[in-house]
Amino acid sequence: QLQVVESGGGLVQPGGSLRLSCTAPGFTLDIYAVGWFRQAPGKEREEVSCISRSGSTNIADSVKGRFTISRDNTKNTVYLQMNSLKPEDTGVYYCATGDTRLFRSCSGTPLNPIWGQGTQVTVSS
DSSP, rough: OOOOOEEEOOOEOOTTOOEEEETTTTSOOTTTTEEEEEETTOOOOEEEEEOOTSSSSOOOOOGGGTTTEEEEETTTTEEEEEOOOOOGOOOEEEEEEEEETOOOOOOOOOOEEEOOOOEEEOOOO
């Protein structure tokens, strides 16, 4: 069964940093688009950032300049580096891989969406 697994969430103070990781046991991510979504309590899930097979990226305006997505194909991992975190960044962060049916601006090999279980990020003093 194809799956993606997130790690790296936790509790951090405002202004702090976290790095989330997404890996895929059993298949390689490098030919697919991969992205991060988040869902805050009482809000809809939103796309945060994605990275195409080509390496091009897209990032939401709300996190632009603070978050960076990258991929290390040698480690079969996609990262979301989050700096200058704010309380409004709090939520469950999900990694997903798929194609243009899932991502606004990222592309790769066609694939039905695969979602991770999510990792909690809490920004609080």
